[in-house]
Amino acid sequence: MTSMFASGDGGAVSTVIENLLLRKQKLVEELEKAQSVEDRDKIEHQLEQINTALDFLDRPGSDDAR
Numbered sequence: 001m002t003s004m005f006a007s008g009d010g011g012a013v014s015t016v017i018e019n020l021l022l023r024k025q026k027l028v029e030e031l032e033k034a035q036s037v038e039d040r041d042k043i044e045h046q047l048e049q050i051n052t053a054l055d056f057l058d059r060p061g062s063d064d065a066r
Contacts, residue, residue: 017057024050 027043027050034040 013057017054020050020054020057024054 024047027047031040031043031047034043
């Protein structure tokens with residue numbers, strides 16, 4: 001089943017990126033409310049992982065439509 005967003009696996013990549021961005025937004029909101037240093041560190045680590053994944057997925061060459 002192919003996505004309506006793009007041909008090939010571009011739709012799947014778009015869905016992954018959307019999910020990562022939603023998760024990132026929730027983590028940023030949690031970070032603003034976090035009380036303990038441990039909670040903040042844990043959230044910041046998760047944000048770093050998401051940013052790394054987004055950078056990897058957004059590289060030129062990963063999307064043939066450009």
